[in-house]
Amino acid sequence: MVKHIVDPEKCRGCGKCVENCSLELWVLVDREGGKDKIAQVTEEAALICHTCGMCSEGCPEKAIVIINEE
Ligand code: SF4
């Protein structure tokens, strides 16, 4: 099981993680209030992410931490 944790203080909704994931496991969603976006993984991500690290390494804000609990 893989967990993806996004730091809401760091994420600025740039969408790089959405672009960088070849499995299309990231989406941008509205933050509370609807003004800004934040990255979120899809439900399948926990099962099919192959922990390539492209999302976390490509994040300019270093907002993503991946935990592999295998
Ligand atoms: S790449 Fe980083 S800052 Fe940009 S949307 Fe994804 S988590 Fe947020």
Ligand code: SF4
């Ligand atoms: S580690 Fe790779 S496969 Fe998993 S969510 Fe990030 S970019 Fe996608």
